[in-house]
Amino acid sequence: MQGLVFDMHRFSVHDGPGIRTTIFLKGCPLRCRWCHNPESRREMPEEVERIYRLEDREIKVKEVLGRFMSPAEVLVEALKDRAFYEESGGGVTISGGEPLQQVAFLVEILSLLKAEGIHTAVDTSGFAPNVAFQQIALLTDLFLYDLKHMDTVKHQSLTGVRNDMVLHNLRYLVKQGRRVVVRYPMIPGMNDDEENLVAMKNLFMELSALNELHILPYHSIANGKYQRMELENMMVGVTEPTCDWVEKVATRFKNIGLNVKIGG
Numbered sequence: 001m002q003g004l005v006f007d008m009h010r011f012s013v014h015d016g017p018g019i020r021t022t023i024f025l026k027g028c029p030l031r032c033r034w035c036h037n038p039e040s041r042r043e044m045p046e047e048v049e050r051i052y053r054l055e056d057r058e059i060k061v062k063e064v065l066g067r068f069m070s071p072a073e074v075l076v077e078a079l080k081d082r083a084f085y086e087e088s089g090g091g092v093t094i095s096g097g098e099p100l101q102q103v104a105f106l107v108e109i110l111s112l113l114k115a116e117g118i119h120t121a122v123d124t125s126g127f128a129p130n131v132a133f134q135q136i137a138l139l140t141d142l143f144l145y146d147l148k149h150m151d152t153v154k155h156q157s158l159t160g161v162r163n164d165m166v167l168h169n170l171r172y173l174v175k176q177g178r179r180v181v182v183r184y185p186m187i188p189g190m191n192d193d194e195e196n197l198v199a200m201k202n203l204f205m206e207l208s209a210l211n212e213l214h215i216l217p218y219h220s221i222a223n224g225k226y227q228r229m230e231l232e233n234m235m236v237g238v239t240e241p242t243c244d245w246v247e248k249v250a251t252r253f254k255n256i257g258l259n260v261k262i263g264g
């Protein structure tokens with residue numbers, strides 16, 4: 001068996017506890033307007049042009065993004081930093097794209113990691129059939145779970161898909177007693193209105209075992225990438241939230257007893 005891997009980051013400290021290797025699988029059924037990795041979405045290798053600057057010169061290099069690997073090859077890469085995981089309480093995070101798009105490959109990788117006693121995390125949009133979550137629930141020590149919008153129609157307009165499956169899978173994981181950290185990409189004017197914040201609060205009140213929230217404030221870092229890839233940038237004119245506003249939103253959630261972190 002082989003799966004399509006988009007990228008790997010070693011020594012990552014934002015994708016779960018401790019020092020981690022993050023493995024990005026390629027392919028995602030969503031089209032979030034603010035996506036920072038549009039090149040991770042297509043389920044095939046693709047050629048992109050990278051621009052490197054050397055003093056006043058621009059060097060353009062064509063690169064192929066995405067390579068097919070076996071689960072055993074992924075494990076070999078992941079094990080290179082085992083000493084750092086052990087020292088720091090870290091492990092391996094599988095991200096995307098949407099990693100559950102390649103669920104059979106994901107199951108194999110997670111099984112190999114668990115057999116080695118390595119802490120596993122899966123970073124997901126939640127948009128996958130419930131049976132896919134059933135397959136990985138016990139192999140995953142931590143879910144980093146996106147909550148983009150509580151209203152399904154708005155969710156669809158912002159991401160291209162409805163949120164019914166996302167909310168269903170979130171409830172499922174919490175009820176199964178799995179550890180879930182909710183990640184809320186906070187996008188001014190799109191999902192930081194009163195109605196959405198209240199709906200999020202109500203969800204946390206309903207799922208009392210869900211007590212960790214990471215707020216990921218929007219930043220416009222990907223704008224140049226959209227230009228280079230000649231993709232429509234749907235975030236033109238959207239500004240980053242002020243620190244003050246992010247703090248106020250964080251305080252609201254802290255006040256209902258959540259452990260809130262700003263940033264990944």
Ligand code: SF4
Pocket residue numbers: 028029030031032034035036037038040041096097098125
């Ligand atoms: S789920 Fe992630 S990878 Fe997929 S479109 Fe949204 S931000 Fe991009």
